[in-house]
Amino acid sequence: MAQRTRYKRGYNFAFLDESSKKELRRAMLKAVAIPGYQVPFASRELPLAQGWGTGGLQLTMALIGPEDILKVIDQGSDDVVNAVNIRKLLVQTTGVATTEDTQRATLIQTRHRIPEEPLCSWQILVFQVPYPEPLRLVEPSEAKTREMHAEADYSRLWVHLYEDIVRWGEITIGAQYPVMVNGRYLMDPSPIPRWDIPRLHMADHLNLFGAGREKRIYAVPPYTKVEPLEFEDYPFRVEDFRGKSCAACGSTSTFLDELLEETTGKRTYTCSDTSYCAKKRAARD
Amino acid sequence: MAQPEKEGNAVSKEQGPVLQVRGLGKFYGEACPHCINSTGPAWESNICPACGTIVACAEISFALMAGSVLGVVGESGSGKSTLVQCLYFDLAPSTGEAFLGSYVGGKKNIFAASAQEKRLMRNKLMGMVYQNPQQGLNLDFSAGGNIAEKLLMAGCFHVGRIRARAGALLEKTEVPLKRLDHLPRFFSGGMQQRVQIAKALANNPGLVFLDEVTTGLDVSVQAKVLDLIRSLQRELALTIIAVSHDLGVIRLLTDYTLVMKNGRIVEQGLTDQILSDPQHPYTQLLVSSLL
Ligand SMILES: Nc1ncnc2c1ncn2[C@@H]1O[C@H](COP(=O)(O)OP(=O)(O)OP(=O)(O)O)[C@@H](O)[C@H]1O
Ligand SMILES: [Mg+2]
Numbered sequence: 001m002a003q004r005t006r007y008k009r010g011y012n013f014a015f016l017d018e019s020s021k022k023e024l025r026r027a028m029l030k031a032v033a034i035p036g037y038q039v040p041f042a043s044r045e046l047p048l049a050q051g052w053g054t055g056g057l058q059l060t061m062a063l064i065g066p067e068d069i070l071k072v073i074d075q076g077s078d079d080v081v082n083a084v085n086i087r088k089l090l091v092q093t094t095g096v097a098t099t100e101d102t103q104r105a106t107l108i109q110t111r112h113r114i115p116e117e118p119l120c121s122w123q124i125l126v127f128q129v130p131y132p133e134p135l136r137l138v139e140p141s142e143a144k145t146r147e148m149h150a151e152a153d154y155s156r157l158w159v160h161l162y163e164d165i166v167r168w169g170e171i172t173i174g175a176q177y178p179v180m181v182n183g184r185y186l187m188d189p190s191p192i193p194r195w196d197i198p199r200l201h202m203a204d205h206l207n208l209f210g211a212g213r214e215k216r217i218y219a220v221p222p223y224t225k226v227e228p229l230e231f232e233d234y235p236f237r238v239e240d241f242r243g244k245s246c247a248a249c250g251s252t253s254t255f256l257d258e259l260l261e262e263t264t265g266k267r268t269y270t271c272s273d274t275s276y277c278a279k280k281r282a283a284r285d
Numbered sequence: 286m287a288q289p290e291k292e293g294n295a296v297s298k299e300q301g302p303v304l305q306v307r308g309l310g311k312f313y314g315e316a317c318p319h320c321i322n323s324t325g326p327a328w329e330s331n332i333c334p335a336c337g338t339i340v341a342c343a344e345i346s347f348a349l350m351a352g353s354v355l356g357v358v359g360e361s362g363s364g365k366s367t368l369v370q371c372l373y374f375d376l377a378p379s380t381g382e383a384f385l386g387s388y389v390g391g392k393k394n395i396f397a398a399s400a401q402e403k404r405l406m407r408n409k410l411m412g413m414v415y416q417n418p419q420q421g422l423n424l425d426f427s428a429g430g431n432i433a434e435k436l437l438m439a440g441c442f443h444v445g446r447i448r449a450r451a452g453a454l455l456e457k458t459e460v461p462l463k464r465l466d467h468l469p470r471f472f473s474g475g476m477q478q479r480v481q482i483a484k485a486l487a488n489n490p491g492l493v494f495l496d497e498v499t500t501g502l503d504v505s506v507q508a509k510v511l512d513l514i515r516s517l518q519r520e521l522a523l524t525i526i527a528v529s530h531d532l533g534v535i536r537l538l539t540d541y542t543l544v545m546k547n548g549r550i551v552e553q554g555l556t557d558q559i560l561s562d563p564q565h566p567y568t569q570l571l572v573s574s575l576l
């Protein structure tokens with residue numbers, strides 16, 4: 001077997017030892033077998049502070065092979081410090097090729113976004129998850145939330161949404177919108193915007209979610225139903241960007257970040273997915 | 286879901302009992318072969334002398350017809366709450382079977398149902414009013430939210446319809462409509478019980494349990510809540526099991542009565558008959574203290 005030597009000596013390939021990776025893979029297989037169900041796993045120490053995506057990172061480390069092409073994003077951007085650090089660590093310990101192009105990547109680790117371009121069946125999307133439990137909002141006890149999942153008893157969250165509508169005229173949850181997976185388990189899709197929720201539904205690709213601090217893994221396998229909680233008379237809606245477009249590429253069909261120009265007080269919008277935006281600009285120029 | 290528009294339930298008496306209970310028992314402890322034979326009224330105790338198991342209730346059998354009200358009376362610790370909480374699936378019974386006319390035509394033991402089926406029965410076919418409103422209401426949700434919970438779990442996911450139904454129920458239970466979106470935490474005891482009753486009736490249940498509904502209330506409020514229950518029972522032809530240690534409440538509300546002592550039924554029959562001609566010495570004692 002051809003040995004790659006580009007990665008740092010003194011570490012196993014992808015940092016984690018093989019037995020840890022095996023355990024993680026077993027947990028991932030279980031998560032895939034029971035869509036939306038939170039599988040506990042033994043979270044490892046990593047040279048990265050918890051809260052910086054150690055859950056997602058461990059999944060990526062257990063999945064990555066020498067031939068993978070890696071993309072790491074944070075809130076849609078390849079260049080922010082969290083994404084850069086994680087990418088650096090993975091490259092140093094694996095020597096894999098990286099890309100910013102969503103369509104070329106085989107393995108994508110993300111925080112808070114799904115890339116705009118649709119993913120294919122050979123791609124895996126790994127999410128960094130801060131809080132895996134969608135019922136925590138209404139029930140502080142872990143033992144109780146587990147029981148509620150076991151019995152598919154989600155009444156408490158439903159009442160919470162009802163009260164939200166009564167009080168505010170709408171469901172006020174923005175990011176991290178609770179979804180039913182495969183008609184069985186309630187799931188926290190991590191703090192992605194509502195915009196991204198429909199793109200989990202019946203997707204071609206595998207979605208894996210890792211929460212390092214809370215030691216939970218869950219999955220939305222390809223072609224799985226993902227349905228946001230909604231009322232017949234208050235249907236789920238994604239963020240509304242009607243009348244707005246990206247100041248850089250002109251896109252009217254992407255999730256936009258709002259920028260406030262300090263001097264003029266003018267609001268402008270740009271694509272949150274920076275590599276997609278760059279691609280569109282390049283194609284235009 | 287159960288149609289919220291339709292009031293009452295149209296189960297006729299020809300269809301057999303709404304509820305049939307056979308040999309229900311609830312033990313706390315290891316249980317041994319002596320538990321049954323060495324506890325009960327004859328022993329003046331519900332604790333098995335051989336193994337220390339608490340026989341909270343045992344050998345409970347009765348049937349309940351549509352539209353009738355069954356009273357369960359007995360001293361503190363006699364097993365009244367245990368009985369209704371087993372039937373409402375709050376507690377898992379140790380022995381016995383129960384059959385609901387509205388579940389698989391009364392042909393399947395409800396205790397053998399899956400957790401999901403039990404939750405469905407509980408939400409759609411039953412209602413419960415607890416002595417302590419904290420047990421029956423989530424005090425962090427509004428009155429409407431508490432009623433919504435029952436409707437949501439019966440499959441109504443329409444805010445407009447939920448609010449219309451909750452409003453109608455509050456009106457029926459004489460809670461001012463403006464309280465719909467208020468937290469019951471700040472309601473009076475009587476008002477909290479009315480919200481519990483509204484919640485219990487949300488899906489037109491075939492069977493309603495009332496566990497000491499009026500016990501915590503002032504005497505004047507007690508009378509009003511009892512009046513409300515009587516008029517709702519008549520209007521909606523409710524089938525009710527009402528638990529009380531107060532024979533006065535039993536006389537006012539019920540058609541039939543079970544008298545319990547030390548976890549057993551010592552006497553059962555028509556309430557009028559039990560009151561005028563009590564057979565068991567314990568019942569005689571209860572009745573004489575009422576007069
Ligand atoms: N979790 C438990 N563990 C042990 N014993 C219990 C438990 N719950 C109830 N018991 C016992 O079971 C018996 C029946 O209790 P239950 O609450 O049904 O009585 P009750 O008739 O409703 O009394 P009250 O009128 O005071 O409400 C009592 O002796 C009680 O102490
Ligand atoms: Mg009691």
Ligand SMILES: [Zn+2]
Nearest residue numbers: 246249271277
């Ligand atoms: Zn753009």
